[in-house]
Amino acid sequence: MERSGRLLLLSELRIRNTAYDVSLTRSVLTWKRRTSSPVYHPFRPSVHHSVSVSEIISVREEDEENISRRRDDGSWKKIKESEGKDCRQAFTVLYVERCRQHRWRCAEVTFTCPEGALRQHWVSSIREQLAAVANRPKHLLIYINPYGGKRQGKRIYEQKVAPLFAAAGVSTDVIVTEYANHARDHLRTEAELKKYDGVVCVGGDGMFSEIIHGLIWRTQIDGGVDPNCPDETLLTCSLRIGIIPAGSTDCICFATVGTNDPVTSALHIIVGDSQPMDVCSVHHNNAFLRYSVSLLGYGFYGDVLTDSERKRWMGPARYDLSGLKMFLTHHYYEGTVSYLPARGIIGTPRDAARCRSGCAVCQHNGQLLTERSEKYEMDETSDSESDGEWRTIRGKFLAINAASMSCACPRSPKGLSPAAHLADGTTDLILVRKCSRFDFLRHLLRHTSKDDQFDLTFVEVHRVRRFRFTPRHCQSDSDLELDLLGNASKRQIFSQICRDHPACGCAPAYSCWNCDGEILTHTAIDVRVHCQLIKLFARGIEEPAVFEDLANPCAI
Numbered sequence: 001m002e003r004s005g006r007l008l009l010l011s012e013l014r015i016r017n018t019a020y021d022v023s024l025t026r027s028v029l030t031w032k033r034r035t036s037s038p039v040y041h042p043f044r045p046s047v048h049h050s051v052s053v054s055e056i057i058s059v060r061e062e063d064e065e066n067i068s069r070r071r072d073d074g075s076w077k078k079i080k081e082s083e084g085k086d087c088r089q090a091f092t093v094l095y096v097e098r099c100r101q102h103r104w105r106c107a108e109v110t111f112t113c114p115e116g117a118l119r120q121h122w123v124s125s126i127r128e129q130l131a132a133v134a135n136r137p138k139h140l141l142i143y144i145n146p147y148g149g150k151r152q153g154k155r156i157y158e159q160k161v162a163p164l165f166a167a168a169g170v171s172t173d174v175i176v177t178e179y180a181n182h183a184r185d186h187l188r189t190e191a192e193l194k195k196y197d198g199v200v201c202v203g204g205d206g207m208f209s210e211i212i213h214g215l216i217w218r219t220q221i222d223g224g225v226d227p228n229c230p231d232e233t234l235l236t237c238s239l240r241i242g243i244i245p246a247g248s249t250d251c252i253c254f255a256t257v258g259t260n261d262p263v264t265s266a267l268h269i270i271v272g273d274s275q276p277m278d279v280c281s282v283h284h285n286n287a288f289l290r291y292s293v294s295l296l297g298y299g300f301y302g303d304v305l306t307d308s309e310r311k312r313w314m315g316p317a318r319y320d321l322s323g324l325k326m327f328l329t330h331h332y333y334e335g336t337v338s339y340l341p342a343r344g345i346i347g348t349p350r351d352a353a354r355c356r357s358g359c360a361v362c363q364h365n366g367q368l369l370t371e372r373s374e375k376y377e378m379d380e381t382s383d384s385e386s387d388g389e390w391r392t393i394r395g396k397f398l399a400i401n402a403a404s405m406s407c408a409c410p411r412s413p414k415g416l417s418p419a420a421h422l423a424d425g426t427t428d429l430i431l432v433r434k435c436s437r438f439d440f441l442r443h444l445l446r447h448t449s450k451d452d453q454f455d456l457t458f459v460e461v462h463r464v465r466r467f468r469f470t471p472r473h474c475q476s477d478s479d480l481e482l483d484l485l486g487n488a489s490k491r492q493i494f495s496q497i498c499r500d501h502p503a504c505g506c507a508p509a510y511s512c513w514n515c516d517g518e519i520l521t522h523t524a525i526d527v528r529v530h531c532q533l534i535k536l537f538a539r540g541i542e543e544p545a546v547f548e549d550l551a552n553p554c555a556i
Ligand SMILES: Nc1ncnc2c1ncn2[C@@H]1O[C@H](COP(=O)(O)OP(=O)(O)OP(=O)(O)O)[C@@H](O)[C@H]1O
Pocket: 144, 145, 146, 147, 148, 149, 150, 176, 177, 178, 179, 180, 181, 182, 202, 203, 204, 205, 206, 207, 208, 210, 246, 247, 248, 249, 250, 251, 517
């Protein structure tokens, strides 16, 4: 078998009048400047470039029509024939270039090669290697939410993303949504999914949520699995999902790519990246409510969301205003949390290590949980709860948060649970007990600094596979202490009245759940993590390469 390092082509070609040795193997395209003098010049620009074939976007043969030159402001101008002499009889390679803070851009290099047969050979050889790269999508189904975030979804797609897909030869069917849940319902019932290699959403976390609800539901129905049953092992979705960020928080994009940049996301889609991701199913009394991949938050984040929905017209700033208001309101809520600790897996929520590209924790735990569920399927007497013991905590909480991933976003670059994993089959259950406003502010501020937000006496965090929550007013009479029974019932009725009359100043008895930015209709819920149920066109956040900033011109 041919080794990936074997040389396929080696020629002397010119880049802007300078001679280069250009070589191609199955895995790398390299161009090195030919030096006449062996003397080392420390201040000369880089003379050696390598691009992995897997990160080449496309190759095109230049003709006089598309010879153009980049202006200083980044736009392109057509250049005169005399000026373009060097670019005629040339071919151009478009490739991924890494910039600062996990951003990618599409760079290009034009090689002049006057000899027609050789030029053809170069172009066809590069195309052959690209065709051999596995998992690149060829046909995509795109949904654009024109009303997400700052209402820029359509413009972002048309100006920044569509030209890249066209250059890469990716064909698309585009649907601009006309109402909420349009994309979800289209995926559930109408979309001809067999035609596509992936689904892309242009919008925020809410739009992504629509896509996964449509895809997961459709996969279960097509595969004969009942999505309503909380104990069913769900079928994994085969189509990958791409996110072009155009929302308000865009935390799923940020936590899986490392930045909220439409061009970077488009390039991850084109090169065919794949990142598995956990999904939580949320049930109430054995009836399915919703799926969640990022935050399930009761108390503070539920109240912020409820308040912010009334301020949608403000765009992304609504969360800051509602966040401040809910911080000042300082409501706490009583209830019972029960959970199944994640056992036998590696990793804890207090680890210093982070989930990064090719994460070993996700790989290890993913494999372990798959083996376990296969074992359970063979053994009919066992159920999904047999691998651990339920633990119960009662109390008064300012916030109950389950973070199935870090939930990193521009507001908090390390996220709600910095050591959470994208695909380890667990969620981090964070309980913030009743405390002073000052202490709660300390906890919140630590989301934006290096300090540990869990290292506080009133905060606890558990890595779990499943949890349940029952608010106090929903608990059965036997659960309430007898001496408080009368007061509790009165308070329950009173708090219902106070919800409608907030002027009386009485704190409400219950909050609501923020499920990836959507409000849940029930407060008593049963949550189960489904390990690696979906896949994204992403690769997780990459560790920056050593000296990356020095070597890379667009990083400076
Ligand atoms: N055509 C449409 N008209 C009205 N609402 C829509 C339409 N298409 C989608 N939606 C809904 O808009 C809501 C918000 O969209 P999206 O998630 O894109 O932006 P966002 O809420 O600003 O961002 P984020 O979720 O990141 O905070 C989603 O819940 C989605 O269901």
